[in-house]
Amino acid sequence: MEDVKKSKDDSKLLWKLLSPHRPSNKSFVYLALLVLVATSLELVIPLYSSYLVDSISQDGIEVSIIVGLVSIALLAAIFETTLGWYGGKLGHGITLRLRYSLIGRLLNGQSVGLDSEHSAELSARVVNDTKEVKTVLAEDLIGLLSGVISLLAVLIIMLVLDWRLTLVLVSSVVIGFVLITPIALMMNQVGKATLGAEASLLKHVTEWLRYGHLIKSHNAGEHLHKQSKDLLQTCLHHEMKGTKVISLIGPISNLVLMVSMIAILSFSAYWLKHGSITLGTITAFLLYLFGLAFPLMSMAMFFSSLNKAIGSASRLSEISRIPQESTTGYLLEGIAQLSVKNLNFIRDGKHILNDVSYQFSAKGLSVVLGESGSGKSTLLNQFLGFYPETHTHVLINGKTLNHYDLKSVRRGIAWVDQEPKLLHASIRQNLTLGLDEKISDDKLFELLKSVGLESWLASIDYDLERIVSEQNNQFSGGEKQRFAIARAILRRSKVLLLDEPTSALDSKNKDELMSLLRSLSTSIKIIMITHHRELIQPSDDVLELADGNLVKRDTFKRQLE
Ligand SMILES: Nc1ncnc2c1ncn2[C@@H]1O[C@H](COP(=O)(O)OP(=O)(O)OP(=O)(O)O)[C@@H](O)[C@H]1O
Numbered sequence: 001m002e003d004v005k006k007s008k009d010d011s012k013l014l015w016k017l018l019s020p021h022r023p024s025n026k027s028f029v030y031l032a033l034l035v036l037v038a039t040s041l042e043l044v045i046p047l048y049s050s051y052l053v054d055s056i057s058q059d060g061i062e063v064s065i066i067v068g069l070v071s072i073a074l075l076a077a078i079f080e081t082t083l084g085w086y087g088g089k090l091g092h093g094i095t096l097r098l099r100y101s102l103i104g105r106l107l108n109g110q111s112v113g114l115d116s117e118h119s120a121e122l123s124a125r126v127v128n129d130t131k132e133v134k135t136v137l138a139e140d141l142i143g144l145l146s147g148v149i150s151l152l153a154v155l156i157i158m159l160v161l162d163w164r165l166t167l168v169l170v171s172s173v174v175i176g177f178v179l180i181t182p183i184a185l186m187m188n189q190v191g192k193a194t195l196g197a198e199a200s201l202l203k204h205v206t207e208w209l210r211y212g213h214l215i216k217s218h219n220a221g222e223h224l225h226k227q228s229k230d231l232l233q234t235c236l237h238h239e240m241k242g243t244k245v246i247s248l249i250g251p252i253s254n255l256v257l258m259v260s261m262i263a264i265l266s267f268s269a270y271w272l273k274h275g276s277i278t279l280g281t282i283t284a285f286l287l288y289l290f291g292l293a294f295p296l297m298s299m300a301m302f303f304s305s306l307n308k309a310i311g312s313a314s315r316l317s318e319i320s321r322i323p324q325e326s327t328t329g330y331l332l333e334g335i336a337q338l339s340v341k342n343l344n345f346i347r348d349g350k351h352i353l354n355d356v357s358y359q360f361s362a363k364g365l366s367v368v369l370g371e372s373g374s375g376k377s378t379l380l381n382q383f384l385g386f387y388p389e390t391h392t393h394v395l396i397n398g399k400t401l402n403h404y405d406l407k408s409v410r411r412g413i414a415w416v417d418q419e420p421k422l423l424h425a426s427i428r429q430n431l432t433l434g435l436d437e438k439i440s441d442d443k444l445f446e447l448l449k450s451v452g453l454e455s456w457l458a459s460i461d462y463d464l465e466r467i468v469s470e471q472n473n474q475f476s477g478g479e480k481q482r483f484a485i486a487r488a489i490l491r492r493s494k495v496l497l498l499d500e501p502t503s504a505l506d507s508k509n510k511d512e513l514m515s516l517l518r519s520l521s522t523s524i525k526i527i528m529i530t531h532h533r534e535l536i537q538p539s540d541d542v543l544e545l546a547d548g549n550l551v552k553r554d555t556f557k558r559q560l561e
Contacts, residue, residue: 098316197237260289337360337395370545384409416496422468423468431487478504
């Protein structure tokens with residue numbers, strides 16, 4: 001009972017997921033017309049054959065009757081092909097729109113909804129779970145539509161031909177459905193479990209390949225290879241459950257047909273002997289019976305695929321429930337003042353920032369100091385609005401963050417991560433990430449030289465189209481940091497947030513970068529996290545954190561003086 005209720009809830013989820021992406025009503029009308037014409041043509045064939053059998057005389061058969069039969073069969077084939085193509089097109093279209101919307105929701109989802117999920121697991125849902133939905137829409141739905149129409153039409157025709165034989169057939173079909181329905185319902189849970197196991201496999205393999213060097217250097221390959229066997233066994237376990245369910249459906253359908261056929265043949269023979277049925281009627285009946293095999297099978301397949309898709313729907317709707325980032329608010333034009341007020345940040349019951357209030361100096365360089373894990377990165381991250389619950393405690397120009405359109409805030413504030421990330425894309429695409437305007441090669445070269453990447457540029461032959469490998473092998477740690485700084489400068493933001501920009505640099509490069517940052521800080525505001533106290537000058541605005549608590553800047557200044 002609970003299973004049926006769960007299945008009902010999940011069916012609602014599938015409908016909710018798909019309805020915004022359904023094709024136009026016109027497309028459905030075309031599809032219905034195609035189904036009607038193709039099915040009608042198919043249904044005419046047995047009737048025509050019955051006429052053919054009954055019209056065979058001593059002199060043989062008229063050629064025109066055979067030509068008629070061939071023409072109908074050809075026309076039926078043409079319409080069926082068109083129907084398969086058109087139905088597939090509608091189904092694939094829905095999947096494309098569904099995937100596009102899911103990718104959009106993931107890219108624009110609030111960090112809080114995404115931080116706890118593994119990226120490969122989410123990708124697996126977008127690609128694999130939607131495949132289940134695709135199968136049911138692009139392949140099996142047409143089978144169901146033509147199956148239902150065939151079934152109804154065949155039953156009506158059969159009733160007209162001979163109601164007694166029809167009664168025998170209907171009883172067999174009802175028994176068949178009673179047998180198949182509970183089995184098809186099992187596919188819901190089986191499908192969900194299989195997709196979950198596959199997503200877990202994908203998550204692990206993606207990670208192992210991404211961190212290939214780490215795994216090799218720790219001789220962990222063999223260990224992980226063995227672990228992959230367990231993951232594969234789990235997939236196999238669920239897949240075999242699915243195979244068992246599917247393999248039951250085929251024989252049951254065949255059995256139902258076989259029993260129907262035997263019953264119909266026995267009754268036909270009896271009634272033929274008593275002269276209450278003609279050979280032509282029996283021929284038509286048998287042809288219809290054969291013709292029913294395919295619709296019955298397709299209907300059974302549809303329900304088993306639908307149940308798999310319903311299983312995926314609950315996993316997919318988790319993505320569509322991820323809260324989205326706000327897209328409304330005032331445009332942030334200039335930045336004159338940045339501050340946080342009574343800022344608390346708590347995760348998993350841990351207080352990461354405790355009632356921090358601070359106003360950064362309007363101009364020049366601000367430096368954030370503190371032990372590792374004291375909350376420095378978390379503090380600066382708040383200005384990018386990743387965490388909606390703190391928006392009312394983060395202020396720009398005296399107004400809280402929720403007042404602004406987040407996109408405009410991120411245009412105004414550039415962020416250079418502690419471990420700069422590069423995408424598997426060209427160097428140009430990495431450098432101009434998120435920018436609409438086209439920037440000339442010369443400008444990009446000039447920028448890269450300004451952050452000390454002249455010799456690196458020569459080493460890549462000034463080739464901005466070169467693809468950055470997944471492991472970012474083209475960059476040393478320091479080059480990657482400087483590249484990320486160049487990317488941030490290119491955004492021409494009003495504020496630059498830098499998380500330990502000098503951590504991977506030698507002292508010469510560190511000095512060069514610091515003089516670049518100091519000259520930049522005359523035109524834009526820079527806030528920098530560092531562990532290197534020697535980089536601080538007395539004029540700098542200094543803030544220090546300890547265990548998520550603010551240590552007043554005066555404390556440090558006194559130490560310097
Ligand atoms: N979104 C989050 N979810 C859970 N824990 C978090 C989150 N953000 C930060 N933390 C935790 O808060 C603590 C402070 O992290 P943070 O990166 O701000 O420290 P940090 O001062 O920049 O350290 P480091 O100098 O080593 O970079 C860490 O223990 C981190 O695990």
